Each structure stands twice: as structure tokens, then as C-alpha cells.
Amino acid sequence: DTEVTQTPKHLVMGMTNKKSLKCEQHMGHRAMYWYKQKAKKPPELMFVYSYEKLSINESVPSRFSPECPNSSLLNLHLHALQPEDSALYLCASSQDRGARTEAFFGQGTRLTVV
Amino acid sequence: SQKIEQNSEALNIQEGKTATLTCNYTNYSPAYLQWYRQDPGRGPVFLLLIRENEKEKRKERLKVTFDTTLKQSLFHITASQPADSATYLCAPNPYNQGGKLIFGQGTELSVKP
Numbered sequence: 001d002t003e004v005t006q007t008p009k010h011l012v013m014g015m016t017n018k019k020s021l022k023c024e025q026h027m028g029h030r031a032m033y034w035y036k037q038k039a040k041k042p043p044e045l046m047f048v049y050s051y052e053k054l055s056i057n058e059s060v061p062s063r064f065s066p067e068c069p070n071s072s073l074l075n076l077h078l079h080a081l082q083p084e085d086s087a088l089y090l091c092a093s094s095q096d097r098g099a100r101t102e103a104f105f106g107q108g109t110r111l112t113v114v
Numbered sequence: 115s116q117k118i119e120q121n122s123e124a125l126n127i128q129e130g131k132t133a134t135l136t137c138n139y140t141n142y143s144p145a146y147l148q149w150y151r152q153d154p155g156r157g158p159v160f161l162l163l164i165r166e167n168e169k170e171k172r173k174e175r176l177k178v179t180f181d182t183t184l185k186q187s188l189f190h191i192t193a194s195q196p197a198d199s200a201t202y203l204c205a206p207n208p209y210n211q212g213g214k215l216i217f218g219q220g221t222e223l224s225v226k227p
Contacts, residue, residue: 004157033215041219042218042220045216048214056214090158092215098146098207100145101163103158103160105157105159106157107156108157110155
């Protein structure tokens with residue numbers, strides 16, 4: 001199984017809502033990532049987890065809250081988002097953190113904030 | 115500050131020709147460089163990884179070069195096909211950045227039949 005599964009595929013939420021994005025992998029990877037991607041732009045790194053611990057936060061606003069409950073799961077909790085947060089949110093995993101090994105990406109969650 | 119630059123203009127080529135994409139980086143020395151392909155609305159897919167001590171790497175119709183003196187990587191697709199049309203992202207990343215995998219802005223390739 002070389003898949004990273006993200007749910008939901010699409011999400012529409014109001015600015016006062018609380019929602020969560022979920023990511024799952026069963027490849028035994030110890031590094032997991034959240035990226036945000038706007039149209040015609042590259043994926044922009046948000047968070048890196050290594051061995052279930054947050055190792056990098058790229059100065060992401062606190063309305064985005066990551067969580068790694070176990071080595072296979074990664075969540076992104078969303079609260080009080082703004083319309084400009086609308087984007088494709090991608091999860092990825094790799095055997096080791098950084099660029100030494102290939103990363104596997106999920107298909108993303110298309111988020112619309114209204 | 116560290117900077118990654120890829121061809122900003124879309125690349126249009128004829129089927130059967132070789133596509134060459136460029137990735138330049140400044141103000142750092144990546145230990146590894148990766149290339150990914152991304153189709154619209156989908157996550158990136160890994161293609162190739164090359165290390166700083168490797169000059170060239172091949173995989174089927176793909177070839178990557180890594181010139182640490184020029185601070186540049188070239189990505190070639192030979193005998194290109196319309197199915198190769200996509201955005202190609204390079205990710206030159208130093209080993210000591212604590213786990214970051216950061217991408218250039220990508221080059222959109224269009225292969226016409």
C-alpha cells in the first residue's frame with residue numbers, strides 16, 4: 001500500500017465553523033507533512049511531524065492546529081478561518097524527514113471558506 | 115535568503131521532442147534534489163531524486179542532471195508524449211534544514227500531438 005489517503009476530498013465551511021482534515025498512511029513512514037496550495041502556485045509547507053512530534057511550524061496562524069495521534073494519522077484542525085484560507089490542502093509522508101527520501105502525497109482536500 | 119527558480123513561462127513542445135526544464139537555486143547548497151510531477155487538482159507525484167555527489171540520473175525517458183557549481187538541475191523528458199503534459203516541480207533541499215521539503219514554483223509543460 002503506497003497510498004496517502006485524505007478526507008474529505010471537498011469541504012465548504014463558514015468562518016465561524018470548526019472542522020478537521022484527516023490524513024492516513026500505512027507505509028510505516030515516520031515523517032508527515034501538511035502543505036497549502038493556491039491556484040498556479042507550488043505547495044507551500046505548513047507543518048512537519050517527525051516520529052509523531054511537531055518538528056517544523058512554518059509560522060502558520062493558530063487557526064490551523066495540527067495533530068498527530070499516532071504514526072499513521074495526521075489531522076489538521078481548522079477554526080475561525082478566513083476566505084483567503086481557501087486552497088487545496090495536501091498531506092504527504094516520507095520514510096524520513098526532509099529531502100533524503102521520496103515523499104508520497106495524498107490527493108488533497110479542496111477547502112472553501114465562505 | 116534561499117531561492118529556487120524554475121522556468122516561469124510555460125513550455126510548449128511538439129510530441130516526440132525532448133523537453134528540458136531548468137531549476138536554479140541560490141544562497142544554499144542542497145544535499146538532495148527531487149523532481150515531482152503534478153496534474154491539475156491532484157497531489158504531486160515523485161519522479162526522481164539525485165544526490166549532490168551524483169552528476170546524472172536516469173529513469174526510463176527521464177534524465178536529471180545536478181551541477182553544484184552552476185547551482186542548477188536540468189530535467190529532460192525524451193520522446194515526449196501528450197500524456198507528459200503537467201506541471202513539474204523541483205525540490206532542492208539541504209539535509210540540515212530539519213525536515214523541510216520545499217518546492218520551486220514549477221514549470222507547466224504542454225506537449226502537442
